Amino acid sequence: MERIVIIGGGGAGAALAHDLVMRGFSVTLIEKGNLFSGTTGRHHGLLHSGARYAVNDPSAARECIEENRILRKIVPGALEQNGGLFVAVDDKDMAYAPLFAEGCAACGIPIRKISPGDALSCEVNLVKSLRFAYIVPDAVMDAWRLPLHFAATARLNGAVISEFTETVGIDVHAGSVNGVRLFDRFRHKEYVLPGDIVVNAAGAWAGRVASLAGLVVPLRPAPGVMVSINARLTNMVINRLHGASEGDIVVPQRRLSILGTTLRLADDPDDTEVRAEDVKKIVEQCAEMIPAIKTQSVHAAWSAARPLIDDPKASNAQAISRTFDCFDHEGDGVNGLITLIGGKATTLRAMAEKTADLICRKTGRDVHCTTREIVLSDYRNTFRREAP
Amino acid sequence: MPERAIIVRVMRYKPGIIDPPRFENHEIVIDEERTVLDCLETIRTNLDTSILFRHSCHHASCGTCAMIINGVERLACITKIGYIEGNVIALEPLRGFPPAGDLVRNMNGFFNYYPEPYNYIRHSEMLPPAAPLLEIKEFLRFENCIECGACVSACPVTDKKGDFMGPASLAAIGRELEKSPERSDELIALAGGERGERLCERALRCSKVCPMGVYPAMHIENLRKKRINA
Ligand SMILES: Cc1cc2nc3c(=O)[nH]c(=O)nc-3n(C[C@H](O)[C@H](O)[C@H](O)COP(=O)(O)OP(=O)(O)OC[C@H]3O[C@@H](n4cnc5c(N)ncnc54)[C@H](O)[C@@H]3O)c2cc1C
Ligand code: SF4
Ligand code: FES
Numbered sequence: 001m002e003r004i005v006i007i008g009g010g011g012a013g014a015a016l017a018h019d020l021v022m023r024g025f026s027v028t029l030i031e032k033g034n035l036f037s038g039t040t041g042r043h044h045g046l047l048h049s050g051a052r053y054a055v056n057d058p059s060a061a062r063e064c065i066e067e068n069r070i071l072r073k074i075v076p077g078a079l080e081q082n083g084g085l086f087v088a089v090d091d092k093d094m095a096y097a098p099l100f101a102e103g104c105a106a107c108g109i110p111i112r113k114i115s116p117g118d119a120l121s122c123e124v125n126l127v128k129s130l131r132f133a134y135i136v137p138d139a140v141m142d143a144w145r146l147p148l149h150f151a152a153t154a155r156l157n158g159a160v161i162s163e164f165t166e167t168v169g170i171d172v173h174a175g176s177v178n179g180v181r182l183f184d185r186f187r188h189k190e191y192v193l194p195g196d197i198v199v200n201a202a203g204a205w206a207g208r209v210a211s212l213a214g215l216v217v218p219l220r221p222a223p224g225v226m227v228s229i230n231a232r233l234t235n236m237v238i239n240r241l242h243g244a245s246e247g248d249i250v251v252p253q254r255r256l257s258i259l260g261t262t263l264r265l266a267d268d269p270d271d272t273e274v275r276a277e278d279v280k281k282i283v284e285q286c287a288e289m290i291p292a293i294k295t296q297s298v299h300a301a302w303s304a305a306r307p308l309i310d311d312p313k314a315s316n317a318q319a320i321s322r323t324f325d326c327f328d329h330e331g332d333g334v335n336g337l338i339t340l341i342g343g344k345a346t347t348l349r350a351m352a353e354k355t356a357d358l359i360c361r362k363t364g365r366d367v368h369c370t371t372r373e374i375v376l377s378d379y380r381n382t383f384r385r386e387a388p
Numbered sequence: 389m390p391e392r393a394i395i396v397r398v399m400r401y402k403p404g405i406i407d408p409p410r411f412e413n414h415e416i417v418i419d420e421e422r423t424v425l426d427c428l429e430t431i432r433t434n435l436d437t438s439i440l441f442r443h444s445c446h447h448a449s450c451g452t453c454a455m456i457i458n459g460v461e462r463l464a465c466i467t468k469i470g471y472i473e474g475n476v477i478a479l480e481p482l483r484g485f486p487p488a489g490d491l492v493r494n495m496n497g498f499f500n501y502y503p504e505p506y507n508y509i510r511h512s513e514m515l516p517p518a519a520p521l522l523e524i525k526e527f528l529r530f531e532n533c534i535e536c537g538a539c540v541s542a543c544p545v546t547d548k549k550g551d552f553m554g555p556a557s558l559a560a561i562g563r564e565l566e567k568s569p570e571r572s573d574e575l576i577a578l579a580g581g582e583r584g585e586r587l588c589e590r591a592l593r594c595s596k597v598c599p600m601g602v603y604p605a606m607h608i609e610n611l612r613k614k615r616i617n618a
Contacts (some may be wrong), residue, residue: 041444
């Protein structure tokens with residue numbers, strides 16, 4: 001079977017490695033740092049129900065609810081399945097409610113309106129002046145261990161995973177990819193890895209990787225700041241009932257609460273500046289939903305870059321869709337190179353399925369995707385259990 | 389927040405190239421609110437791209453960034469510069485694991501003695517005062533242990549000889565025993581084996597360095613009592 005090289009050990013790359021080995025391909029996953037040291041791992045850890053996108057970005061919303069249901073079955077060990085609330089705090093939120101309910105219904109996201117009394121009886125730290133809330137099927141993922149289950153399963157099924165290995169070149173001859181040039185960062189040595197198909201799954205860095213083959217992809221790094229506080233104040237994920245905006249989500253996890261986020265567009269994927277004013281803004285906005293946040297000190301503040309598909313038609317950054325796409329560069333004169341970008345950590349499996357389907361079409365293989373059903377192996381199997 | 393000029397001393401190691409390991413110094417100026425992990429990222433982006441370290445979540449949830457910071461095992465991602473005394477930060481990889489490169493250790497053996505299966509999900513202790521919602525039967529959360537290896541590194545026994553399964557595995561066995569008492573024979577036997585809790589010298593350093601309040605030493609003591617009383 002064809003040899004596939006995947007560049008980028010983020011959630012998308014790990015899920016793709018799993019999908020492709022299950023279909024019988026020979027797979028190598030290349031990551032310049034450790035697995036999930038890019039954007040995956042640093043995000044909030046929200047397993048989206050899709051409700052956040054139901055009004056403005058219905059295609060992303062549908063992808064989220066479908067994948068939400070699948071991941072609950074195939075990786076339950078990486079999920080705190082406690083649900084989520086969208087809370088209406090003021091008149092503006094109240095006015096948004098009908099639009100929200102309609103959007104969720106249209107995308108097939110089950111929601112239920114609950115009284116302020118019911119909401120406060122499960123979540124005592126919500127603001128007392130709460131008007132009402134919707135309960136939605138959000139959940140919390142371990143942002144590192146969820147994708148690690150995909151890597152573990154892929155490895156057990158024969159995928160090779162090379163960490164601390166940077167792709168420094170893509171070899172193209174007569175319009176076709178032959179392989180990649182890699183730099184082993186442990187041994188400080190360059191070498192060539194042959195491959196029939198190369199997938200650029202480098203997330204916010206995909207523009208740089210595409211440029212190794214002289215190509216331009218429509219990628220826009222969009223960094224966001226997140227803040228964690230050293231107290232778990234809710235059981236469920238708490239979202240503000242309004243159109244996707246900043247400082248409107250609190251994701252509890254273990255004994256922490258993770259508050260997010262901000263959005264700006266950048267040129268450099270390594271631009272992860274955390275400005276004190278962003279931290280302050282996030283804390284203040286989230287405290288409108290959960291006032292006790294203000295009494296806690298900041299435990300960590302960090303930033304990560306979304307790999308957005310640039311859309312010149314979008315009026316502002318929030319209007320850029322969170323959907324994903326894979327681009328076959330055959331039309332750009334580089335046969336065998338595919339770029340996979342966009343999406344969410346929630347939709348990693350779907351991103352992999354779409355890309356693996358494309359690879360099957362390109363190689364004339366008629367093998368179906370099985371990743372919707374296969375329960376993933378324990379993430380600890382990513383680390384070889386060595387004979388004592 | 390004020391900025392501070394600091395000297396970051398990183399223990400460098402590349403098999404066959406920087407070998408034996410040696411400290412290399414970098415001077416940077418950084419906001420006191422930022423962390424040791426931010427220092428490393430700043431050095432890697434601006435000064436030396438060849439430096440190797442592990443990181444993922446940046447908020448004490450994944451466990452990848454544990455290292456020895458000025459002599460003590462800590463998570464780089466939540467160690468703020470403001471907490472560091474003086475203007476030197478010395479960084480070394482964890483002890484008790486085979487070296488890989490710079491601050492990276494080979495973690496392959498870490499889970500060798502974990503119980504199989506070992507469920508990472510547990511009941512939440514934060515139960516709602518009133519009846520839970522229809523949609524949610526009970527509230528759950530992840531285990532506190534983020535499998536960072538700090539306790540293994542700090543343990544004087546794992547450091548001396550390689551045959552002790554170490555505090556993290558014993559804490560996992562202890563947690564699994566609390567959650568699945570029906571497995572007690574199997575779990576007490578696993579902890580009581582040749583490489584198990586009998587090798588612990590009660591230095592208690594594991595509980596001291598654990599960033600997540602798992603208290604491995606308490607689990608070890610419990611498992612020991614259970615074996616003796618069994
Ligand atoms: C602030 C913020 C909050 C978010 N919150 C959520 C959330 O709550 N829920 C959710 O579902 N999604 C969330 N997301 C989105 C989600 O995190 C990303 O969409 C997803 O993680 C992207 O995964 P990826 O695999 O495409 O990219 P990455 O995880 O970035 O993977 C790409 C990898 O490629 C590697 N790489 C780059 N160049 C090279 C090279 N030359 N050679 C080898 N390797 C290379 C990088 O090191 C990196 O590890 C959030 C994103 C942001 C920014
Ligand atoms: S018990 Fe604590 S120190 Fe040991 S691995 Fe778990 S979190 Fe780290
Ligand atoms: S980076 Fe995840 S624990 Fe520090």
